[in-house]
Amino acid sequence: MRLVIDGQRLTAERTGVGRCLESLLAEWALTGLPLAETLVVLRDPGGRNRVPLIDGLSTKVVGERWSGLAWEWFGLARELRPDDLLFAPANLVPWPWRGRTVLVIYDTLPWVVPESFPRLVRWRFGWRYRLAAHQADRILVPSQATAHDVARVHGVPSERIRVTYPGPEPEFRPLARDSPEVIEARRHVGVESSPYFLFVGKRSRRRNVPAILQAFASHRQAHPGHRLVFVGPDDPGDLPGPADGTIRAGHVAEPILRSLLAGAIALLYPSDYEGFGLPVVEALASGCPVVTLRNSALVEAGGDAPWYLDSADAPALAVALETLSTSEEERRKCIARGFDHVAQFSRSQFAREVKDELIRAASSSLIST
Structure with missing residues (x-):
């Protein structure tokens, strides 16, 4: 079984979701990958610089000039084999995919603060977020508040939801103002x-x-x-x-x-x-x-x-x-x-908890087959 990671948010510029995924990969480079064979599927070639060079971890760039939806459905989905485990760290799962999936949902913004988005944006993404929530075997969320919102908004049973708090990278530390x-x-x-x-x-x-x-x-x-x-x-x-x-x-x-x-x-x-x-x-x-x-x-x-x-x-x-x-x-x-x-948050703890969930998902898949 391979672990395939949706790496669309790993780009040349470090932003939100991409930073979280990069921190996971950096920690797994130190402590070991969740699965021995792991593939990160990228859309931006610049994302390769965000992936550690370690045994068992490879990258592939597909659909560089495609739209996000086309990349998701016809780029990422095309790279998946039936027995793969998909780690989807950006709220979305390819519609054609029916295999084992661990999904990360960061928030329920289109439903909780709909006024923050144009109606067209809510329509384009809202149904895809909800579909992904129902496709996934396990859903990881960054807080108890989000766990409650995901269960309420998407109708997901609470036993499929796990809170894994992100942690700051170790380099975030106090410095003297004249340093x-x-x-x-x-x-x-x-x-x-x-x-x-x-x-x-x-x-x-x-x-x-x-x-x-x-x-x-x-x-x-x-x-x-x-x-x-x-x-x-x-x-x-x-x-x-x-x-x-x-x-x-x-x-x-x-x-x-x-x-x-x-x-x-x-x-x-x-x-x-x-x-x-x-x-x-x-x-x-x-x-x-x-x-x-x-x-x-x-x-x-x-x-x-x-x-x-x-x-x-x-x-x-x-x-x-x-x-x-x-x-x-x-x-x-x-x-x-x-x-x-x-002091209660750390990158290592976050990476360990996410890894444990991926290993459990892979193990349950093997048992079910």
Whole structure:
């Protein structure tokens, strides 16, 4: 039996799902693959650089110029043999595939916050997510909140769902603000010596960027030297420019991201819904306070460490910005609570739990045949 991994999200640029899969592969390179023969099917040739070179692990690029749906149904599905075990780490399973499958569902966004998506997008992906949930033998989710949502939204029995908490990579750690790594990260994005707040990820509607900008504009009246750095896809949409203290950094290399978190006043992540919120965990592991909302899985990711708000209210956000930038005592409390909380999450534990589920799925398949 082979393990075949959907590697569509492994691309030249490291983003969400791709980062999680890459961390699994990196850990399995150290501890052993779930199955001796493992194939990662890629769409982007640049994804090869994200796959470790170890015995038993191979890659194949198919359908490089195909659409996502065509790649999934006619690229990935074509590479699967009837006795393979498919690991689908990106919410979707090829419709033609009827074999053994372990699926990862990160969230139920189209149903929980439908206003965040155009109706056409909800239609294109919603039915495919639900079909994948019913096709899979096992479903891995990143939080108890998401486990509840998947069972409720997709009607999946709870015994088919397993919570496996993602963990930060070991390199996310505190650094002194005058360390060479932080100084280089500052230089790279153009903040130099200015104190700065950080936003990481897509500027999705649910992440309340307008409220962040309004709060920062208010904060900057008293602190004109402060900056607000946006890291992640440079999605269409207006942002104030450097004259207003706002910096678009776009995608940055992983060492730059880690150093930016270590040097920031706080991570601003006031999201209306998250399936987990890995940036929250990575920030806390880096000694960076977090401002977020008390909802969904964010309370699992953050524990008692973040500065929680009940809604993305700009004046309340501004109070958080002011306090965290002026009160060292409050920052120390947040940082200490963060270190205590993130001690329960680790990349190695995440990889071990996912591996165990894949091995169980393979074993049950052998027994059933």
